[in-house]
Amino acid sequence: MEVGAVGAMRFVKDGIRAAKLVMQHTQHTMLVGDQASAFAISMGLPGPSNLSSPESMDKWIKWKENHCQPNFRKNVLPSDSCGPYQYHIKDSIDYDKTCSVNNLMQTYGSVTSHVDRHNHDTISMAVFDRMGHIAVGTSTNGACFKIPGRVGDGPIAGSSAYADNEVGACGATGDGDIMMRFLPCYQVVESMRLGMEPRLAAKDAISRIARKFPDFVGAVFAVNKNGKHAGACYGWTFQYSVKSPQMKDVQVFTIVP
Structure with missing residues (x-):
């Protein structure tokens, strides 16, 4: 903790x-x-530094030339430019009734994820020491073309990563804006605490998200305190790697949806 x-x-x-x-x-x-x-x-870290690269600047310039599309705004006008934006709600939507399950599914089901294997860079890792202590960490630049100020699931404990020495650990990657609403890694660890195998715990956590957001893209890995591991994904093919003292080299595992 x-x-x-x-x-x-x-x-x-x-x-x-x-x-x-x-x-x-x-x-x-x-x-x-x-x-x-x-x-x-x-505290001694280098900076302030310009973290832009020629590649990132080129991508940003092309995005601006494409009228800042794609972006993450909704219910605004204009919808196909760089703004400035104004608040707008379609007349056909009754927001007093959007708490119903059917309306929520209609709203969420029409949203296409902006996340795929080509535009995200989340790295999540779990490490066991010789004493059995577990540490997890996640690092990311965040969603490509995000709205300034956006914070995704990377720093949210229980979403992008979670660990408990008594149980095991989990790491996640994908559409953080969706996944963070479900705390999937907390769910995985708690499922394993109740006796679920890593494969089933990972699959269960991903399935919970997919039932509500059928267009989301994401994946988790799960590993219990004994080193048994597995992964689950939705919307893409996911790979994770494992290295232990007994292994000569890193082994890569491929998980299909």
């Missing part, structure tokens, strides 16, 4: 080290924005 996290942090490259500093040297759990950057730099 020791947790450190940073979100919406700019100008500092090493998010994982910054998060670890929050865990080790503060009584807080999460720092965000420019103050997270200032904290990380004050």
Whole structure:
């Protein structure tokens, strides 16, 4: 239950080290924005730095030339430009009734995920030491073309990663805006606590999301305290890697939807 996290942090490259500093040297759990950057730099991390690359600048320029499409805005006008945007709700939608299951499914089912294997870079990892202690970590640049200020599932304990020495660990990747609503890694670890095998625990967590959001893309890996591991995915083919002292090299496992 020791947790450190940073979100919406700019100008500092090493998010994982910054998060670890929050865990080790503060009584807080999460720092965000420019103050997270200032904290990380004050604790000795390099910065402020320009983290843009020629590739990222080229991608941004082409996105602007394409009228800032795709983007993550909804119920705004204009819908096909870079704004400025104005609040708008379609006359055909009765928002007093959107809490019904049918209306929710109609709304969510029509949303196509902006996440695929070509535009995300989440890395989630679980490590066991010789004493059986487990640590997990997640690092990401976030969703491509996200709205400034967006924080995804990366720093949310129980969403992108979770661990308990008594049970095991989980890591996740994919459409964080959807997955964070379900805390899938917390669900995986708690399912394993109740006796579920890693394969079934991972599949169950992904299925819970898919039932509500049939267009989402994501995956989880699960590993119990004895080292038994598995993965589950939806919307893409997922790969995770494993390395142990008994193995000569890293082994890559491929999981199909």
